[in-house]
Amino acid sequence: MQTHAANVGPGITEVEVAQGPEMRRAERAGSAGSAGSAVPRRGGWLGALGLSGWVALGGIALGGLSLGAIGCGPPPARAPNAVRLLDERRAIEVIRRAMTQEGTQPAPAREVKLLSTGAMVQVDVGVQGHDYGVVYVTQEDADKLGVAIPPANRQExxxxxxxxxxxxxxxxxxxxxxxxxxxxxxxxxxxxTTITAERQLTRDVQDFVTHARTRKFR
Incomplete structure (x- = not known):
């Protein structure tokens, strides 16, 4: 499906909602460097060693370093944790709660026809008194609908x-x-954590509701 984007507001396109908390840039704290230090003089017993002594000590140090390098290598890289996806039933509960917190009344699920492709999709949670709503697209839904809907957005x-x-x-x-x-x-x-995933879903729902109110969606 070809997607034609048209600007409808600051940071908003026809097929994309620009709502959402902006990523805050991490502050970088620079640390001041040291003013410098004097080079120590080679005196006393160190000076008395002479060239041969320095060579001998250097060999011992290098030998110790080699042994240390053999026995103390970096730990093996840990594989990333296996992850789960927030299941549809729980997601719908979170969506309904997010709408209530945003001051809207959730409406029952219903099916509608997409304008661009004619495909039928289920609005998982609607809004009382309005036509707009939320579709939670599971992997199964995405496979079934294919190119009838836009590809999944990345989190950013x-x-x-x-x-x-x-x-x-x-x-x-x-x-x-x-x-x-x-x-x-x-x-x-x-x-x-599960809490992190649910909080992200809550923010996305509330951002959409705020956007819908601002744009006066029907």
Whole structure:
């Protein structure tokens, strides 16, 4: 499916929602370098060693370094944690809760026809009194719909927004399951928690609702 993008607002295109918290740049704290140090004089017992002594000590040091290098190599790289995707049932609960927190009333699921391709999609959570809604695109959904919907956005990219209905005035945000991941590990090995995935989903839903209000979606 060819996607034609048209600007509809600052950072917003027709098929993409630009809402979302901007990535904050990490502050880089530079540390001041030392003013320098004097070169020590080779005196006393070090000077008395002479050239041969220095060579001997150098050999011992190098030998120790070689042995240390053999016995103390870098640890093997750890494989990344296996991750799971936030399942559809739990995701819908999170979406409904996010809408309520944003001051809207969730509406039951319904099917609509996409304007661009005529494919039928299920709006998993609608909004009472409005036509716009949220589609949680599972991997199974994505495989079934294929090119009828835009490809999944990466997490740092804009959310996908599509039109549906006979007149194209029904706006739907596509939230792809592959963007909400977590692992099952605990403690220091835990890299991505369920809470983190649910918070990201909550933010995306609330950003869409705010965008819909601002743009006065039907």
């Amino acid at each position: 990219e804009k959310l996908r927004l599509v039109r549906a209905g006979e007149d194209g005035e029904t706006r739907l945000v596509l939230l792809y399951q592959t963007n909400y991941r977590y692992d099952d590990l605990v403690g220091e090995e835990h890299e991505q």
